[in-house]
Amino acid sequence: MSLILFWIFAAIMLAAGLGVVFSRSPVNSAMCLVLAFVALAALFITLDAFFIAVIQVLVYAGAVMVLFLFIIMLLDLKSERTRKLNIPACVGGALVIGGFVGLLVKVIASNPAFQATKPALSGPVDDVHAVGMTLFLDFNMPFQIIGVLLLVATVGVVLLSKRQLD
Amino acid sequence: MAPTLAHYLVVSGLLFTLGMTAVLLRRNILIIFMGLELMLNAANLSLVSFSRFNLSPAGLPAYDAQILVFFIITVAAAEVAVGLAIIVALYRSLQTTHVEDLDTLKF
């Protein structure tokens, strides 16, 4: 059962990913990306990472993609016309990608530690509690820094968006 | 049969590959940016799988990896905001989102 669920969600995610890459219209790509995020959240849930799954949906699918769509609308991007394919670039890209995939499979298949199935948990997970405790106790400092980072990002965005005053 | 760690890692790798394909093949900046997001998420997936498959002595998942995922999501959000602001500024000055038109730093 868990395997079937895994394959369904994995397939949806990869198909959505293909949609992102090969869609002609940007809006289509954005929608496929949303689908990919949701499928990914489902995969997180199969891994008992509930908190992360919810955060994923909220932040990524909810905020980041909305932002993307805003910008697509703002810039009023049209669908791309087909252009002449740059053969050498395609071949080079294909080589890199093919090489990467090949290496990936080889490395993962050769390591016996990766062949194990999910180990059993000692009890029901209290996800939020555990993540919260680890975050505020062990990783407090990075947490504060992330806060500053967000502030800096906000300020930066405001600055970048200003029209140049002549 | 349950999915093994290898399954999750391969899927994560394929997602990463798809993201890299988008970056290499597409000429629209926004699509390239979306490819970046795919790559980040692939990394998140592999982190969460490692967190689940390596249990702490208490029998619970290793939450350190999930903290890292949390941070990655946060930073990715900030990055998207700033990146899109840059793209908007670029569009304002060059009137294009075509990545081949950005060649001022050529030799």
Next chain:
Amino acid sequence: MTPQSAAWFILFTPLVMAVVILFIGKLGKPVSSGLAIAGAAFTCVLSWWLFAGADFVDPVRIEWIDFGKLVGAESPAQFYVPIGLTIDALSKVMLLVVTTIATLVFIYSVGYMATEEGYTRFFAALSLFLFSMLGIVLADNFVMMFIFWELVGVSSFILIGHYFGKDSAAEACKQAFTVNRIGDFGFMLGILVFWFVTGSVIFSEVGSSLGGFDEAPIWLNVAVILVFCGTVGKSAQLPLHVWLPNSMEGPTPVSSLLHAATMVAAGIYMLARIFPIVLAAPIALEVIGWIGALTCFVAGLMAIQQNDIKRILAYSTISQLGYMVLGVAVGPVWGIPMFHLFTHAFFKCLLFLCAGSVIVGMHHKQDIWEMGGLAKKMPITFLAMVIGTLALIGCPFFAGSFSKDLIIEYALGKSMLWYWISAGAVVLTAAYMTRLIVVVFFGAPRTDHARKAQESSLIMTVPLMLLSLAAFGAGYPIIQKQFIPITHPENLAWWAHPVILGFLVLGVVSAILIYRRAGAKDPVSIPAFANRLYIDDFYTWLVRWAQDGTASLLGWVDRWIIEGVGVQFTAKLTWSVGFALRFLQFGNIQAYVFFFGAGVVALIYFLFATT
């Protein structure tokens, strides 16, 4: 006053006088000259007193350099140089010559320099020279002699360049010092060889440890020839003779004291000092003999066409020094060359002082073709000059004949060629000196200066008279026996002496016949001799060629190697690398990502897949 302390006084009094003159000479001309003459006279008196006394047997020394104290007596690096004085027959007679002539010349200079500039520094420099020369005479080791050798060169430099405002004088003093230096380089190398083989630089110790050369006697010859280089430079032998005629730019007292009687004789004195060592090196004796013989003949050739009265005497000095050097090569004892040095000092000094008197009478004009008929105007000078000339050319009963003929007779015993060359030089000597006397003192005056010439003051003529006595009598055996030990050659060919006399007469008579009625210029004109066989021009060309050559070589190195390879190449290399790397900036973002991705794939491959 013990003899030892007298020797130290002899050495250091002139130095003290020189320093004092420099400080208080401004008080007045009599102060400078008085101090100088007093110093010279004091050393003269002490020299005569020491002459009458015994030779020094124990070394009289101040310890100076002694490496043995530093490294221990066992170490092979022994180097011991004291400041030591030798008083033996050789140094006693040389002391007499140097101090007596110096005193007479100092007195003469008072009259000569009366109207000239730089009076004080002249007498200070003369006293310094006297100190340096006495150092050479008294030295008991090579290094001390070398130091004073150089000091004499410095004094000569100062004195030749007395009229330093004149370009020719400045060039001359520079040339004198430089050419001397070339000889001194050889001298230094010779000292080093001696020290290396025998372990000592003290004359007596080197002389007694010549056994060190037994395995390779060639090195003894090499060392002697190198040391002889010092003589070639200092005593103006071929090929380093070019400085002596130019040194006539100095005032005439300087020419007579330094470049006739004493300084140029230092080279001969040094060879006499190491005579036993020289005698043990047959190849070196050959070289010395040839250089001496050639010098005395070639200098005579150059002299017969010179027109400056002092230059004629200068080339004559070179020629006579050639005789002395030849004497070193052919004589069995040091007395042979030293005898000629002894007599030559007196008559050459006399001749120069007479020339100075003539020059003063002619208001400092020196060309003989502007003189004439001076015999009536300057009788004392004329008489003294004739006595000097007769002594120089070797007229019988005058001093020169005793010493010069002795050398020529010994030369016959060693080599027929040397005999004929030195005898041939007798003709030349007689010819050019007679030419000088006839043109300057006989005939009609050629210019106004000659017509208005007057005899010089007493202070100049008295030394002339005293020296004339010496020039006449210094060769007679009764006198010579007191001073210098000589031997006579055995089994001399019957024709040796008459041939010399015949050449003498030939030279005198031919000169009289040619120049008897000479007008305003020389009836005989041989450009090769007048231009001194072009040797001076050759040296000028050589120096210029070497200098320009070195300069262009360095220029080439600077332009092509330092700038071309060093600077330009490094710069262009950097630029080229930058230029090549520029083409990696494609401007295409996706190209960058491609390389990035390829790099990552390669990294993963090498990290994981090849384990």
